[in-house]
Amino acid sequence: MDPLSALRDFTMRGDLEKIVRAGEEFRFGADYAFPCAAETAYRSKQGSLYTLETLLFFVNHHHLKHTDYIQAARLNHLPTVTFIDRKPLLDYLQGKISSSDAIQLFPSSSSSASAAIAAAADVAAALPDPSSAFAFAAAAAPSAFAADAEGEAEEDAAAVDVMTLIRTVERPLKDREAILECKNRDFYAVLVASTRREEERQRMESQQRKDGLVAKSRLMGAEDRGLGYGEELGFGDSGIKPKLNLKGSKIGEGVPIILVPSAFQTLITIHNVKEFLEDGVFIPTDVKAKQMKGPKPDCVTVQKKFSRDRVVTAYEVRDKPSALKPEDWDRVVAVFVLGKEWQFKDWPFKDHVEIFNRIIGFFMRFEDDSVESAKIVKQWNVKIISISKNKRHQDRAAALEVWEKLEDFVRSRSHA
Template sequence: MDPLTLLREYTIRNDLHKIVRIGDDYRFGNDYTFPCTIETAYRSKHVQANRYTLETLINFITNHHLKHTEYIQQSRSLRIPAVTLPDRKPLLDYLTGKTASSDSIEFLKFPQSNDTSVPVSVSAGVTGNEENVMSDVRVLENQNPIELIKAAEKPLKDREAILFCKNRDFYSVFTAALRRDEERHRAESLQRKDGLVAKNRIDRGYGGGDEIGYDGGPKAKMHLKGSKIGEGVPIILVPSAFSTLITIYNVKDFLEDGVFIPTDVKLKQMKGSKPDCITVQKKFSRDRVVTAYEVRDKPSALKPEDWDRVVAVFVLGKDWQFKDWPFKDHVETFNRVVGFFLRFEDDSVESAKTVKQWNVKIISISKNKRHQDRAAALEVWEKLEEFMRSRSH
């Protein structure tokens, strides 16, 4: 099966969510597997007549709703070659079934064999079933080469089938891995804080009247990158209500790994008490300098000096979320911090009616297409980093 034809079939059937990337391969359900960088039959008319790779086409069709500038930026962040602007519409029309063909398509042609001899393994031992065997051979001789390749392919197991083992429970392994990952991030955060404390003491001659406190309190004089106003690690606030998509339970998966996991699912995976604070970093970045952020969901527990460290908030869309905040109104609030409202793309307009009156970035994700979460998380990071740069000047 040609990968371009197969991708078109999956697009028309709305089965793109069944295309899963495993390492350097794309798996189409349980049927076919192709290398990510395999060249397809669709040839660009504007980039030295290059053929688009399967990776490029899948990234395009899953993100065609983005503006071209946003799509180019998203493709660059993933280091995937992008579809050119002139190729976008004809390619989209073909993949979605609006057009049946395109002059940009040039399927690879297999050489036709003139050898019609019967294989030795078939002809040498013909006995009572000679007529049936010869009939099968004639069918093979006249069959399309693509069909012969399909007949020889063997479907691979999907990831659920590979992980299935009788009398084996992976839940304990998974929770242990989550726990170790959380401990590692906590240790890294403490090491960074200790390093900043030590450097500040050396710069000041150590032991003077301006000795820095470990709690980032009034004595602290250091300023982290992007935190000119506040002192210490920047803070992101999330709602404590379960009615919102982002909570302190799933914010780490979304911001660090670019995967949205519903809060109720995370609660089943996690053990122990609810964390008061989570540390997150931007993992999927080519930048060497990585800023750590604290994520909290209890504004009432913040000290007055902590509010200068608050740089972002995920909003519920309810006024009572800001009841105990030290700012006089929504205008001042979203001038001091950057706001995000995460919603499902097919939710009613009413759900974002209040938020649209605020200076808040509205970000939509799919309920089922998890491969699109990464682009949404990148939107958050880009807006947050832009805000942090503006505060650092």
């Protein structure tokens, strides 16, 4: 029995629940077994033959609205029955009509040929290798039809039946998941390597924070003992006594600070600043916030990774200016602005002119945003950095532009 007839028989008997999937084939109770992807004799009005798994899924879900049925089929990665084929197909499978013009009938062959084909199908189905089944079917067909000399029409019919047999016993060698497999490649090693890199990065960040705290504590201890900065570092009376200016224009001691807005309306926040500045990749804040585990960090450390410079400076990124101590403000070197006046409320500066003379400002925007979005920002002394909404390969250039302007500003401020 062919797959379409078997499906119609079980549908009419109300035995659809007895059709179960086992690997890559459907088993009709103990009676039949067909490959899931086997083509049936029912042809769509679009011209193609429906497969068994397509028809079985349809007859089990025909009660759904067509749009809901299409969505369910897509979730299961299955082709769908067209709207125009729904009613005549269902009427045929349920036995309301006995035949349909959509059924593709193959020419019948002689009894000896049919017997040979049936025998070949039984043997081929038992073969583990589809190529073996193909070879067996190809070898069996000529001998089966050689016994009948009924002319060229019989040979054509045999050819059609042979191809049907071959398609019936075919097995997929690769599916969507298997195609992603790499021979002789163990991805566990990749996972271990990436985990080690993340642990090393966290270790370096922790050490940098400790170094900054040690330097700060040594400096405070020296001030408490009345020692100069040069004396504490061992310069003694050599005449080299660097002047420490915590309230002046130079950068204060410790790790430099970059401030970012805490509001989600801006492109760069404490959630995604690390990926942008270190890896040159922009990840939307809402996406990154969902990926992060635990509460939002109060501070993250960033470094310029993609640089040929051997000297790498670490920066602290914070989003709570109100938590900064007076001496911390001397370490603030940059700020990503939101474009709103209230961002600078309670800052220890008298106006925007003083802020952006002491601190370099950056305003991140999408390149296709309206000019109005940066109207206020253009009145300030800030650097406007544009990125694309979709072209992530351009993010690196934008990040490099930020680093270049930031490093130039830090050097000029250090020599002020």
